[in-house]
Amino acid sequence: MLDLGCGTGTLLVALAGRFDRLTGVDQSPDMLRHAGAAAERAGVRVDLVRGDLRDYRGERRHSVVTCTYNTVNYMVDEGDLERAARTLRAATEDGGLAVLDAHPVWFVERGWAGQVFVEQNTEDVLEVWENPYDAATGRVDTTVTVVRRTPEGGWHRVHETHPQRGHDPAAITAALLAAGFSSVDTYAGLDREPVREDTRRVWYVAR
Structure with missing residues (x-):
């Protein structure tokens, strides 16, 4: 496989x-x-x-x-x-x-494009998903921001962009x-x- x-x-x-x-x-x-x-x-x-x-x-x-x-x-x-x-x-x-x-395409346009999703499954991790949509290209350049509590009690931030269509x-x-x-x-x-x-x-x- x-x-x-x-x-x-x-x-x-x-x-x-x-x-x-x-x-x-x-x-x-x-x-x-x-x-x-x-x-x-x-x-x-x-x-x-x-x-x-x-x-x-x-x-x-x-x-x-x-x-x-x-x-x-x-x-x-x-x-x-x-x-x-x-x-x-x-x-x-x-x-x-x-x-x-x-x-x-129909799901991207109706259920994904332009939406913002916030997930916090634990007290130590927060995720924010933003989905700006370009109708001309059909692209959604999803940006993901993850904030995670560190063992020292501080916070670590990761920011990524995921182009999709x-x-x-x-x-x-x-x-x-x-x-x-x-x-x-x-x-x-x-x-x-x-x-x-x-x-x-x-x-x-x-x-």
Whole structure:
């Protein structure tokens, strides 16, 4: 199994034991470090590689390739979606599956764009998510500010920007088929319900 955009390795660790070999790819060294630590804590062997979804090419192909948790929404520039689809196809062995998800345009415009979300799950961590929207490009340059209490009693602030955009099912399906997959099924969730107009996250299974 290969997880493209593996982040902190949550999916890889969860699926340990179901595959002979697990590989995670992410362009962020920090994410790979967290993924390595998570795998070590779980006693799981994972190969971790730094790479970009738009041009990653590994040494082998895989029976299952995943690309989840909005990773495809980070494809914001012209041609990025098609390049990502070609990466997915190049990584998937013949007869294998590629599984991915993405927020569609209608969710970005109605439920995400221009919104501000504040989360405080503990007294020691506060998160603020701001989502300015550019209708001309369809981009949401999400800014995330995290304030965390330090062991010394002070506060540490982290500020990041995450450019993203919505991709409708027709566009993703077309890109996957053009990349060489023979079929693409879409679902509204892991229960395989059909996609509706108000679906927030669309799942794709490409063969």
